[in-house]
Amino acid sequence: MKSNKQETGVAVIGxxxxxxxRAHSCKQITQVDYxxxxxxxxEKLESVAESVKADIATNNYSDAIEDSRVGAVIISTDEENHYDATMKAVQLGKSVLI
Structure with a gap:
C-alpha cells in the first residue's frame, strides 16, 4: 500500500x-523529516538545536532557507527582522509562516 504521507523540511528562523x-512543535509533526x-x-541557537536534535544549526538564515531539503520556513525573529528572511524564502518558492 502506498503512503500518502508527504514529508518536508522546515527551517525555523529565530x-x-x-x-x-515552533521548533519543538515541528519536531512533533511526523511529516517534518528535516x-x-x-x-x-x-547560546539560543545551540540550546534549541540540541533540544530538538536539529539536522542543522546556523547563524546565517540564508544557509537554512537555501537548503534544498527545506520546503517551508517559519519566521520567528523580532518583527523588525522579518522582511529580509521572508523575502528570501518567498523568492525561492518556499512556504512561509510568520
Missing part, C-alpha cells in the same frame, strides 16, 4: 521564545 516553541534552526545568538 530561536527565541516563539522560535523555540529541521534547520537559525539564530544570531549562539
Amino acid at each position: 530561536a527565541g521564545g516563539i522560535g523555540n516553541l 529541521l534547520a534552526v537559525c539564530d544570531i545568538k549562539d
